[in-house]
Amino acid sequence: MKRCQWVNERNPIYVRYHDEEWGVPSHDDRYLYEMLVLECFVAGLSWECVLNKRESFRSVFAGFNAAVVAAYAEAEIEAMLANPGLIRHRKKLEAAITNTRVFLRIQEEFGSFAAYAWGFAGGRVVHEPWQLRTSSPLSDALSRDLKRRGMRFVGSVTIYSWLQAVGIICGHGCECAKA
Numbered sequence: 001m002k003r004c005q006w007v008n009e010r011n012p013i014y015v016r017y018h019d020e021e022w023g024v025p026s027h028d029d030r031y032l033y034e035m036l037v038l039e040c041f042v043a044g045l046s047w048e049c050v051l052n053k054r055e056s057f058r059s060v061f062a063g064f065n066a067a068v069v070a071a072y073a074e075a076e077i078e079a080m081l082a083n084p085g086l087i088r089h090r091k092k093l094e095a096a097i098t099n100t101r102v103f104l105r106i107q108e109e110f111g112s113f114a115a116y117a118w119g120f121a122g123g124r125v126v127h128e129p130w131q132l133r134t135s136s137p138l139s140d141a142l143s144r145d146l147k148r149r150g151m152r153f154v155g156s157v158t159i160y161s162w163l164q165a166v167g168i169i170c171g172h173g174c175e176c177a178k179a
Helices: 012-020 029-040 047-052 054-060 074-081 090-110 113-119 137-149 156-165
Strands: none
Touching: 012 047, 029 047, 029 054, 029 090, 029 113, 029 156, 047 054, 074 090, 090 113, 090 137, 137 156
16 A cells, blocks of 8 residues: 555554554544644654554553543652653643643533534645645644643644644645545
8 A cells, every 4th residue: 555655664553553543534532632642742752653652641541531631630740750651751741631621621612622623624624735734724723722722732733733643634645545
């Protein structure tokens, strides 16, 4: 199968992620939450690095159960900082918990996080090859609103990657069979 050129074909986790998940439109709040948490850990790293630690994140973040994570406090942060399976960056871990609480408030306000996020795209998939850019007016607007609501580590580049990951932006390259 022809894939986007960014895929490391030697990493089966990465290949499976591209083939089965990346760019598939999702309205599932649990999945949107999982991907948002993970994307916020990418800053300064590669997506492949974060993806390789995904199972450890799933374990520590209670299967990405936002209601459980929202109750995390300093004891849980200290335990995460000692866990070699995670990216042990205090500010990112603290932001993940803060962002979870904001995520839940957005769910409450809009009925679902999906309704909120997809609303920025008019409820439709935006088609844009991944090589075209690293941010867009769509990611700028969503990032700005998430920050206004209190989220951190949600700059426009991070949100653009998230929008592609969850299929709000379809960014498969023209060389890819999924384009």
